[in-house]
Amino acid sequence: MKRIIMLDKKEYSNYGRKIPKMKLYLDDSFYFVISSKEISSLPTELLSSIPFNEIISALANEELRDNVYFEFDASESFMDEMKKYLYKKLLKKGYSILEVKDYSEKEVFDKFKEITDEETSLNQVMEYFKKMHAIDDERVIKAYIEFNKNSKSLNDMRYKLSVKGFDKELIDRLFEEVEGDSEENLIRDYLAKKNIEINELSYEERQKLFSKFMRKGFGYEVINRVFKSYR
Numbered sequence: 001m002k003r004i005i006m007l008d009k010k011e012y013s014n015y016g017r018k019i020p021k022m023k024l025y026l027d028d029s030f031y032f033v034i035s036s037k038e039i040s041s042l043p044t045e046l047l048s049s050i051p052f053n054e055i056i057s058a059l060a061n062e063e064l065r066d067n068v069y070f071e072f073d074a075s076e077s078f079m080d081e082m083k084k085y086l087y088k089k090l091l092k093k094g095y096s097i098l099e100v101k102d103y104s105e106k107e108v109f110d111k112f113k114e115i116t117d118e119e120t121s122l123n124q125v126m127e128y129f130k131k132m133h134a135i136d137d138e139r140v141i142k143a144y145i146e147f148n149k150n151s152k153s154l155n156d157m158r159y160k161l162s163v164k165g166f167d168k169e170l171i172d173r174l175f176e177e178v179e180g181d182s183e184e185n186l187i188r189d190y191l192a193k194k195n196i197e198i199n200e201l202s203y204e205e206r207q208k209l210f211s212k213f214m215r216k217g218f219g220y221e222v223i224n225r226v227f228k229s230y231r
């Protein structure tokens with residue numbers, strides 16, 4: 001079966017400097033990002049099926065600006081092997097990022113999408129890391145709340161979690177477990193640590209402190225309730 005490889009050199013640069021990577025398309029239905037080094041390390045059965053020398057030559061040609069197309073013969077087994085190779089590439093990427101820090105499911109998926117949009121491989125590798133609980137939004141949110149609950153307001157934590165792509169309904173459900181008096185307690189703890197007596201502050205000092213808590217993400221009603229309790 002005839003296959004087409006499209007070499008897209010235009011998308012990859014590093015602060016203006018060319019880097020030897022390309023986006024490899026097979027019949028417009030399957031692609032992944034690959035470097036010249038990775039091409040050289042493809043399994044022999046795959047390497048022998050593609051126009052390797054022509055691709056490397058085009059990759060090294062800095063005068064080429066447009067997409068380059070290569071036609072070659074490839075069987076269905078070739079495509080199957082390419083998908084297996086891609087799956088291993090995604091696994092390697094997943095391990096490299098998840099061993100450093102926790103990410104939301106959306107963040108990990110977006111990083112994988114930088115490599116490919118091949119759905120089968122994407123779904124398989126996402127499911128693999130979910131089963132390992134390396135991708136586990138509930139675990140990550142709970143850990144984030146526990147770590148930051150004594151230093152950040154609930155509103156601030158909610159905002160930062162939503163920016164990272166965590167599901168809003170999941171955030172709301174998990175925050176129900178820590179809401180209530182927790183924000184009031186955070187304000188009271190801060191006042192106690194700083195030895196601040198609300199009743200002894202001038203009007204201007206109270207307003208300045210009130211604004212400070214607002215900037216930290218505490219709600220107006222919560223701050224006002226705590227301040228009134230000291231009268």
